[in-house]
Amino acid sequence: MAEVLVLVDHVDGTVKKVTTELLTLARTLGEPAAVFVGAGFDAARDKLAEFGAARVYVADADGLTDYVVAPKAEVLAQVVATSSPLAVLIASTAEGKEVAGRLAIKLGSGVITDAVAVEPGTGGDAVLATQSVFGGSTVVHSTVTRGTPIVTVRPNATPPVAQAAAAERVDVSVTLSDAAKGARITDRTVAARTGRPELSEAAIVVSGGRGVGGPEGFAPVEELADVLGAAVGASRAATDAGWYPHQFQVGQTGKTVSPQLYLASGISGAIQHRAGMQTSKTIVVVNKDPEAPLFEIADFGVVGDLHQVLPQLTADLKARKG
Amino acid sequence: MNIVVCVKQVPDSWAEKKLSPSDHTLDRESADAVMNELDEYAVEEALRLAEANEGSTVTILTMGPEKAGETIRKALSMGADAGIHVVDDGLHGSDAVATSAVLAKALGTTPFDLVILGTESTDARMSVVPAMVAERLGLPQLTFAEKVDVAGGTVTVQRVTDYGYDTVEAALPALVSVVEKINEPRYPSFKGIMAAKKKPVATLTVADLGLSADEVGLAGAWSASRDFAARPPKAAGTIVKDDGDGGHQLAEFLVTNKFV
Numbered sequence: 400m401a402e403v404l405v406l407v408d409h410v411d412g413t414v415k416k417v418t419t420e421l422l423t424l425a426r427t428l429g430e431p432a433a434v435f436v437g438a439g440f441d442a443a444r445d446k447l448a449e450f451g452a453a454r455v456y457v458a459d460a461d462g463l464t465d466y467v468v469a470p471k472a473e474v475l476a477q478v479v480a481t482s483s484p485l486a487v488l489i490a491s492t493a494e495g496k497e498v499a500g501r502l503a504i505k506l507g508s509g510v511i512t513d514a515v516a517v518e519p520g521t522g523g524d525a526v527l528a529t530q531s532v533f534g535g536s537t538v539v540h541s542t543v544t545r546g547t548p549i550v551t552v553r554p555n556a557t558p559p560v561a562q563a564a565a566a567e568r569v570d571v572s573v574t575l576s577d578a579a580k581g582a583r584i585t586d587r588t589v590a591a592r593t594g595r596p597e598l599s600e601a602a603i604v605v606s607g608g609r610g611v612g613g614p615e616g617f618a619p620v621e622e623l624a625d626v627l628g629a630a631v632g633a634s635r636a637a638t639d640a641g642w643y644p645h646q647f648q649v650g651q652t653g654k655t656v657s658p659q660l661y662l663a664s665g666i667s668g669a670i671q672h673r674a675g676m677q678t679s680k681t682i683v684v685v686n687k688d689p690e691a692p693l694f695e696i697a698d699f700g701v702v703g704d705l706h707q708v709l710p711q712l713t714a715d716l717k718a719r720k721g
Numbered sequence: 722m723n724i725v726v727c728v729k730q731v732p733d734s735w736a737e738k739k740l741s742p743s744d745h746t747l748d749r750e751s752a753d754a755v756m757n758e759l760d761e762y763a764v765e766e767a768l769r770l771a772e773a774n775e776g777s778t779v780t781i782l783t784m785g786p787e788k789a790g791e792t793i794r795k796a797l798s799m800g801a802d803a804g805i806h807v808v809d810d811g812l813h814g815s816d817a818v819a820t821s822a823v824l825a826k827a828l829g830t831t832p833f834d835l836v837i838l839g840t841e842s843t844d845a846r847m848s849v850v851p852a853m854v855a856e857r858l859g860l861p862q863l864t865f866a867e868k869v870d871v872a873g874g875t876v877t878v879q880r881v882t883d884y885g886y887d888t889v890e891a892a893l894p895a896l897v898s899v900v901e902k903i904n905e906p907r908y909p910s911f912k913g914i915m916a917a918k919k920k921p922v923a924t925l926t927v928a929d930l931g932l933s934a935d936e937v938g939l940a941g942a943w944s945a946s947r948d949f950a951a952r953p954p955k956a957a958g959t960i961v962k963d964d965g966d967g968g969h970q971l972a973e974f975l976v977t978n979k980f981v
Contacts, residue, residue: 467862467880467889468852492883493840493848493865500849501856503818509943510817512847527947532846533738538952539745545943581861582891590885597883603980627980645867645902646881651734651843652759652901660980670734674846681978682958683971689962696955699974703963711968716981719972 401485402454403429406475406498407447408490412439414446416600417490419559421552422450424517426562428526429485432456433566436474437464440568448566450559456482458571462580468494469579472501477573479506479547486526488517491551492599499551508546515556515657515678526550534651534670535677553678554600555657590644598630598647603660604679606632606649607642608672610665610686610705614642619709620664626716632656632676634666650675664705668693685709722777722871722893724767725805725833727824727854728760728796730789731844738844744939745946746814747844749786756792759839761906762899764796767837769904770871778802780831784812784823790922797917798909804922805831811927814939817845821853823937826930828858835876836896840865851898861891864898 403425408415418433425431433452435443440457447455458474475487475498487502489495491513503510514528521527524542528550532539543549598604605627607620617631624631633643635650649656651674661679666672668684668691676682677696684697685705694700701708732738736752756764764781771777781796783789784807793804807827815823828836841848855862863869866878867886876895879886881902909917927937935941961970975981 467864467887469856469862472856493881496848497852497862497864500817500821500847500852503849503943504821504853504856507943510849511944512849524947531952536738536952537740537949539740539949540947542945542947543943544945578859581859581895582863582889584880584887584889586888587882588879588885588888599883627975645900646883646885651846652841655846660975681980683974685967685971689960694958694960696958697960698955698958699971700958700960701963701967701971702960703967708963708967708971711966712971712975713968715969715972716975719976719981 400430402432402482404475404478404482404484404487405431405433405452406471406487406489406495407433407435407443408492408495409439409443412442414443415490416559417554419446419450420554420557421488421490422447422452423560424552424557425488426451428517428519431564432482434475434478436471444566448564449561451562451564452566453564454567454569456569456571458573460573462575463573465584466580467582467584468497469501470575471498472505473575473579474571474573475502476505478571484547486548486550489549489551491553496551499549503549506546508549509543510549511541511543512551513655514550514552517550517552531678534674553655553657555602555659590646595624596628596630598632599654599656601630602658603627603629604632604649604656604658605629605662605664606634606666607637607664608634608666609636611637611642617643619706619713623709623713626713634672663693664709666693667691722770722774722835723780723833724771724777724835724837725780725782725828725831726760726763726767726796726801727782727836727838728764728792729757729783729842730754730785730792731757731842734758734843740949744814745949754788754791756795757839757842759841759843759899759901762901762903763837763839764799764801765904765906766869766899768800770835770869774871780805782824782827783807784820784827793922794917795909797920798914799907800913803920806922806924807930808924809927811934811938814942815937816942816944817847817849817853818943819937819941821850821857822932823930824850824854825857826932827925830925834893835871836860838898840898840900851896855896861895863889863891863895866897866899867902869897869899869903
């Protein structure tokens with residue numbers, strides 16, 4: 400059976416949930432094999448085996464993570480050349496999409512980004528990807544018509560399902576081209592850690608917008624997020640006003656999220672914002688304004704002041720938890 | 722320093738966007754067209770860098786139909802010096818791969834030290850073209866920049882990451898893509914609008930770039946849409962008015978649906 404390569408998204412060997420989702424999807428297409436770039440394979444091995452990686456191509460030479468994006472594409476191109484996979488799956492993050500783009504040019508292959516589902520293709524197509532475009536208003540089925548299909552898949556596209564496999568290590572030795580070493584990372588700055596799940600792959604996101612009223616208005620949003628084990632998001636109005644850090648912006652020019660539950664408070668729901676959250680499975684809206692457009696796509700809505708509703712909800716949930 | 726900014730004309734974000742039933746491409750006639758918002762930040766950053774480095778030029782590059790020339794004019798009225806417009810009926814339906822091929826070839830027609838783009842277009846939202854152009858031209862890729870500095874032949878950026886930012890540096894020539902946090906784009910002044918009318922805009926065809934017809938447009942696309950449909954309208958949800966127990970009702974909903 401042909402391999403389906405999954406690029407492992409990890410931090411020093413701690414494997415991100417999206418990788419287990421991609422391995423689960425890869426199984427429906429062919430034999431899952433992982434590609435691991437950087438240090439930390441020993442820490443990652445068990446997780447990759449648990450979710451079905453038959454083989455793991457490991458490139459852990461020094462320097463592979465010292466440059467922007469290009470080395471990962473070179474490693475993948477080399478593995479594709481030897482493994483002739485049926486497809487390559489990559490997490491649809493900012494960096495994952497850039498790796499996919501460079502890989503497409505190297506391989507002479509088509510690329511599809513932001514898939515929310517991937518299945519075997521029909522009539523000669525290797526894969527069929529589902530995309531949700533124009534802020535979620537249109538569903539498109541796409542395929543790659545040339546080369547090895549490269550598909551980036553959004554986090555939360557599928558629930559990860561364990562299926563043990565060997566995760567046999569295959570070392571890949573890569574000599575980076577000079578072009579791949581053009582943009583050198585000289586320093587990494589880590590913003591204060593929140594202790595909350597990462598926004599792009601959280602199962603629940605609680606977000607705040609103009610209606611929170613100021614930086615301190617995010618306190619009830621954060622308290623609710625913590626009782627739900629959720630990530631915190633913000634609308635562009637809130638990040639532009641400096642009320643919440645920019646990296647938490649959900650929307651057209653920020654992050655696209657697709658959690659099980661998206662709870663928006665004080666966000667009217669301009670197209671800009673909807674484009675970043677419309678594929679969420681369940682949408683809950685709290686807003687003072689009954690005319691807020693986001694109510695149109697809400698599964699449950701409360702017309703009311705978030706500064707009353709959120710603290711009451713948080714206290715209620717805390718009481719139920721005991 | 723010579724800076725080239727790649728810009729794209731897109732349907733207004735606020736407009737309803739549709740796919741054309743005949744060839745599955747974006748129906749660009751049905752919505753007002755504007756400069757891609759993130760590209761305004763790219764133009765602004767180029768102008769600021771040019772102002773800080775005397776003797777610099779800013780050239781605007783776009784590909785698209787005749788009408789896309791409006792986007793070049795807007796950038797010229799903001800203060801850019803010249804434009805290059807790749808306009809050819811054969812470009813219709815180009816995917817990201819083909820777009821990057823056209824931009825890479827067009828960049829070969831003009832000297833540059835720095836190429837600046839927005840991180841993504843608001844219509845397709847793939848965010849892959851900057852990386853593809855860098856790959857094609859072997860340029861250092863400094864993408865997702867929230868801060869750009871150029872000094873002594875070296876460009877340094879802060880690249881936004883999930884955990885904060887990376888400091889990235891490269892020797893010129895190099896390619897940079899910018900996020901909206903980077904600056905506040907200026908509005909064209911009346912004087913700028915008048916001056917823009919006299920600035921040179923070169924037009925190029927696919928053949929001028931040495932590309933063949935089957936490398937661009939729908940024929941040159943390496944991906945294809947098999948079918949599409951409007952998302953079925955969502956069944957109306959339950960909306961309650963908060964009469965003092967809105968939080969409790971919401972808690973009940975979350976518990977019933979097993980989110981807690």
